[in-house]
Amino acid sequence: MSYVDGVTAAASEPVGADARKTLEQHAAALLRHTAEGTFPLASEVMAFGADHYTSPERFDAEKRRIFQRVPLVLAASCELPGAGAYKTLEVAGIPVLLVRDRHGKAHALLNACTHRGAAVASGCGSAGRFTCPYHGWTFAQDGALLGVASPADFGTVDKAMLAMKRFPVTERGGLIWAILDPASTLDPAAMLGGIDDLIAGFNLADWTMIESRTLHGPNWKLAFDAHLEFYHLPVLHRDTFGPERSNRAFYFAQGPHQRVIAPQGRPGTTVPDDLYALARLPAPGEPLDPLLMGEWILFPGTSINTFYIGGIRCVLVSIVVPGAEVGTSTTTQTFLAETPPDEESRAAMAKLCAFLAHVVGDEDLPTSAFQQKVMATGMIGEVRFGRNEGGLQHFHHWLDRVIAADSTELANLLAAPCRP
Ligand code: FES
Ligand SMILES: [Fe+2]
Known part of the structure; x- marks a missing residue:
């Protein structure tokens, strides 16, 4: 089932030639880095004013200049x-x-x-x-x-x-x-900068909604920062994801949007989107899954993560938005399945949803809430984003860029696909 003309077209030819080329460039870079044992880092550590998370003036600018101007x-x-x-x-x-x-x-x-x-x-x-x-x-x-x-x-x-x-x-x-x-x-539609083309291979319009829940948290950026690096995975999530998870991530930008990809397959599992296991680009006609691996970050506050349950591809769409005040946000986790699941798969999906709500609701968001409390004291002037946290640097740079742009600049900034 498709709902609009654009989606119908996408469904018959999920990924256009340009988008496929970009996805293949990402994949080739991942395979090259893996073969060479290299790992790109940002050029420097970025210091960042803690008041970005607490200032009502900054919050007002983000609300008016980002959340009321950007798709x-x-x-x-x-x-x-x-x-x-x-x-x-x-x-x-x-x-x-x-x-x-x-x-x-x-x-x-x-x-x-x-x-x-x-x-x-x-x-x-x-x-x-x-x-x-x-x-x-x-x-x-x-x-x-x-x-x-x-x-x-x-x-x-x-x-x-x-x-x-x-x-x-x-x-x-x-x-x-x-x-x-x-x-x-x-x-x-003219301001998506090609990110819609890159994720077209999921064909999400035809999927099935499994469940959705909303979690409450502190300033929306503190809640979303945790989606933009894997540095914390084996530490904060040692009891859930496990201490053996890599704390590294590759980042690929598409304008303000990004992909965040771990440098190795998920431990202990073989999943159809594991490009590293495939060790080559998928040929035309082969499943696109290896070209779509990783976490997709849709500016400003949406992430898409892929899972496979009972042979069914699923995604968790997490939408982080500000609340009415500077120190509040909501994270809505919506779980979708590519095909309607049978009873057993549905039960497994419900279990995974509960687990992901636990990871974010009981590990990430309480940590972010504490950061918010500390920053509100005014006693921490700055926080730092490391060279290994390039996704955070990219995200916060883009927030400033969007706030500063006039309407014409903004339309041009967001329209232009930014190749890797
Ligand atoms: S009918 Fe809607 S506010 Fe009166
Ligand atoms: Fe996390």
């Missing part, structure tokens, strides 16, 4: 599997309603009634229309105002002017992206 991944396409399917969420205090209309088009709306601002939907589900629970105004799946309750008593309004606020939205690479500014004239 954000808000859901996987398969989270809205049919007409009327909807999901609500909140990003930096902005309530959002995602809904698929009867034509298959996804809409991103401000989840606020145009009478007096109540939420018209909560949680997730399926609805032919939305009725505001406060006074009963009704809205269509595309946000149009359908009806005013007791219209004769209420008085005359121009219904055409009172549609819910609509955010620019696009659906590419099996993900729903939106710019959270109803006044934005930027085109989100």
Whole structure:
């Protein structure tokens, strides 16, 4: 099943020639480094102001200049599997309603009634229309105002002017992206810089949603920093991932986006995306999995990790967004499977989801919350990102770049694919 024209095209030819070339360049670099025993490092240690995590002014700039200007991944396409399917969420205090209309088009709306601002939907589900629970105004799946309750008593309004606020939205690479500014004239589809093409090989639009959960944490960057290096894996996660995990990572940039890849196969497992075990590039017609290995980082706060359960390829899509205040964030972990699982595989997936929630919720986020507390004291002026933490350096550089760019610069910056 595909939802939009772009996805239909991608489904029949999952990876275009340019994207495949880039993926093969990444893979060739990994194989070369492995053969030569080399490991690229950033040129220097980067010192970074701790106030980036605590300053309300910085938070306001990130909210306005990043989260309200950059296309954000808000859901996987398969989270809205049919007409009327909807999901609500909140990003930096902005309530959002995602809904698929009867034509298959996804809409991103401000989840606020145009009478007096109540939420018209909560949680997730399926609805032919939305009725505001406060006074009963009704809205269509595309946000149009359908009806005013007791219209004769209420008085005359121009219904055409009172549609819910609509955010620019696009659906590419099996993900729903939106710019959270109803006044934005930027085109989100033109600002993905090719990262959607690189992940097209997953064909995520056709996948099945298994489960989703939301974890709460400190400043969104502290929560997301933990996705951007593997330095901490064998230490913080020694009891879960194990102390034998490598603490190194290769980084490949695509504009502000990245891939983070461990320098060896996962210990004790043979998985179809293990390029190191294959030790060559996949030939045309062979499965693409080895070209897609690693953690995909979609700027600003989304990561995609691959797993194989009972022979089924799965991904965990983690979406980290700011809360309403500088020191709060949410991490939504959504687990997808390439094909609908049988009972046994579904049980194994549920177990893995619980494990991943434990790793992030009981190991990463409490650590980040403590960092937040310490930084809020003002007694630590700086933190440091090592030469082995190039992904963090890249991410924080790009945050500054995006904040500083005017609208035209921003559109150009994000549109331009950045080859490795
Ligand atoms: S606020 Fe929605 S009907 Fe009044
Ligand atoms: Fe972690």
